[in-house]
Amino acid sequence: MKSRKPSAVAARVAQYAVLCMGAFFTLLPFLWMISSSLKTPAEIVRIPPVMIPETAQFSNYAEAWAAAPFGRYLINTVIVTILTTAGVLVTSVLSAFAFSRLKFPGKDLVFSDICRDYNAVFFAIGAQNSAKISIPGVENPKVIGGRDYLRDYTQYDVHGKVVVVGGGNVAIDAALTALRQGASSVQMVCLETGDEIPAWPEEIEQAKGEGVVLHEGWGPNAVLSDNGKLNGIEFIKCTRVYDENGAFKPEYDSTVTCSFEADAVIMAIGQAVEKESVPEVLKSYANGMIVTDALTLGTNIDKVFAGGDVIGGRGSVVKSMAEGKEAAISIDRFLRGESLTEGRDKPLCKVENPPKDNMPTLERNESEMRIESGEALCGNFSEVRGGLSGQQAANEVNRCMTCGSRSVFAYSDDCQLCRSCEENCPSKAITMKPLYKMERPLVKIADTWEEMAEYIGCDAETLKATVSEWNDFCDHGKDKLFVKREDYMRPLRKPPFYALQSRVAFLTTIGGIKVNEHFEVVDKNDEPIPGLYAGGIDTGGWEADTYNVVLSGSTMGFNISSGRLVVREVLKKAGK
Numbered sequence: 001m002k003s004r005k006p007s008a009v010a011a012r013v014a015q016y017a018v019l020c021m022g023a024f025f026t027l028l029p030f031l032w033m034i035s036s037s038l039k040t041p042a043e044i045v046r047i048p049p050v051m052i053p054e055t056a057q058f059s060n061y062a063e064a065w066a067a068a069p070f071g072r073y074l075i076n077t078v079i080v081t082i083l084t085t086a087g088v089l090v091t092s093v094l095s096a097f098a099f100s101r102l103k104f105p106g107k108d109l110v111f112s113d114i115c116r117d118y119n120a121v122f123f124a125i126g127a128q129n130s131a132k133i134s135i136p137g138v139e140n141p142k143v144i145g146g147r148d149y150l151r152d153y154t155q156y157d158v159h160g161k162v163v164v165v166g167g168g169n170v171a172i173d174a175a176l177t178a179l180r181q182g183a184s185s186v187q188m189v190c191l192e193t194g195d196e197i198p199a200w201p202e203e204i205e206q207a208k209g210e211g212v213v214l215h216e217g218w219g220p221n222a223v224l225s226d227n228g229k230l231n232g233i234e235f236i237k238c239t240r241v242y243d244e245n246g247a248f249k250p251e252y253d254s255t256v257t258c259s260f261e262a263d264a265v266i267m268a269i270g271q272a273v274e275k276e277s278v279p280e281v282l283k284s285y286a287n288g289m290i291v292t293d294a295l296t297l298g299t300n301i302d303k304v305f306a307g308g309d310v311i312g313g314r315g316s317v318v319k320s321m322a323e324g325k326e327a328a329i330s331i332d333r334f335l336r337g338e339s340l341t342e343g344r345d346k347p348l349c350k351v352e353n354p355p356k357d358n359m360p361t362l363e364r365n366e367s368e369m370r371i372e373s374g375e376a377l378c379g380n381f382s383e384v385r386g387g388l389s390g391q392q393a394a395n396e397v398n399r400c401m402t403c404g405s406r407s408v409f410a411y412s413d414d415c416q417l418c419r420s421c422e423e424n425c426p427s428k429a430i431t432m433k434p435l436y437k438m439e440r441p442l443v444k445i446a447d448t449w450e451e452m453a454e455y456i457g458c459d460a461e462t463l464k465a466t467v468s469e470w471n472d473f474c475d476h477g478k479d480k481l482f483v484k485r486e487d488y489m490r491p492l493r494k495p496p497f498y499a500l501q502s503r504v505a506f507l508t509t510i511g512g513i514k515v516n517e518h519f520e521v522v523d524k525n526d527e528p529i530p531g532l533y534a535g536g537i538d539t540g541g542w543e544a545d546t547y548n549v550v551l552s553g554s555t556m557g558f559n560i561s562s563g564r565l566v567v568r569e570v571l572k573k574a575g576k
Helices: 006-037 059-067 070-101 109-117 146-151 169-181 201-209 317-336 390-397 420-424 449-456 460-476 556-573
Strands: 121-123 143-145 160-165 183-190 213-216 218-226 229-242 248-261 264-267 304-306 443-446 497-500 520-522 528-533
Touching (some): 121 317, 143 146, 146 169, 160 229, 201 213, 218 248, 449 460
16 A cells, blocks of 8 residues: 655655656757857857847757768767767666675665565565575576576477476476477476375376376486587486475485486576565575565564465475455554454364365366377477366355365355354364454444444433333343343343344345334335234245254244234234
8 A cells, every 4th residue: 555644745746846857957058069060150249148049040050060071070979978888888787686696785775675665565576586406516597497488489499309207287287398399399298196296197208108208106306418518418217205294304215326418407496586676674594485474474564474385495386366355354453553453263274185075076177179189299389278268266265275175155245143054064164254244244342332322323311211121121030021031131230231233134034024113015006005914934024134054943933022022012902
């Protein structure tokens, strides 16, 4: 949110004023030069100076052109301009590299300016770089990062024999891109075996169908070069990728090796955060990741929040989206001056193998293949897969990205708060807020009847009189209006007091019988029919939110009350 404080506005106005003054003094010599070129010799030396000549002397240009070799002057100017521009471009590129990649005193001044001009900042730079591995020879220019290669493959001369290191979908994309760029063969080598390979099975089958050869269970050991020329890459046998706790911790048998000839090696082993872009003023871990509060995503600077890859290394899109949402809540609270933690639950834990028993499942929507495996694809960068149809996209939106299960309930604006959605979610992804903490709370908690009357929208004195009458009934143990059982009667004297918001709902009757406020049945012109009354839920569902889909008999209260009111109206009309 952009700051609009008066001090900030004044500072910005002062900035523009200084810029305008500077522009004026910069242009003034040029304006004076043009003006002087049109003056007579007497006007040029006149005191006080003359800005605009009495008569423009355009003949001055013809005389000057004949008096000096301006053609040579022009050529010299062009040469100097070209050399100066080239020098500026080179130095600008070097400066840009220094600002983005190197750490030096004063680098954080730009970030400090952002923090000064804005009331809150969210830092989420993503994972822009290719992950690197420290093995001999990896600095060879023919060893390319997978992320760098896919960002713009045209910048790299990939041909002949290509080896792709990695087992994810990025590695497969790199392998298929290399084939399309003209590689004669592509070997894809990964640590994992079988079901451990992170790439999707359909992606693997597609790659194999196009000619990619997959080698499982090998880890890179050294890049083989001869006088700077890439010859190939050596691998050692990977005996285990994950430890007993499921953590990524590869183990190798260095006695078992293999090697592949290569004209280019693509290291598609993951993505990495550009740590050089992290401001030094933000507290970071030893690995360069920003330290944040697990709940609020706040940093060591009050107004700065962070999320995504920059706080935890390479993560999922879903995780980054969740952190962005939590950070947005924190920023909103921060700008409002509210507590960042009050009423917020701890982050949900990942549910391993969530149960799917008795749960309807929405299957993943697959797009159709446009190009079949085995086709000649060199130089063909057409889309392999088509997009989703409108209906498929809608179905995907409704599918839970955690496990694919989804409890199917018809949604309407008149939610009955049965909590079936919360109770049936296998991963507990749905958590309903307490009624009194909702944006438009259905339950009001108040310490005074005046406050409660304001929430309800009634006269405070009338409400207090009603409460006083009820308390009197409780003191005498007899409900004169609704004949409530004595053991259920509780006086309302000690705060806090509670009010439940009710809404009209139509549950058992389509439309129902239309009645007025006296429960008299009305005709098409809304005129009461003499002597005809109606009560209960057949009156169009005037029970409001008393109907609960979990508890049976929950409409009895309204049925009894409406029946009593009908009798009261009948007796009143009869003069009794």
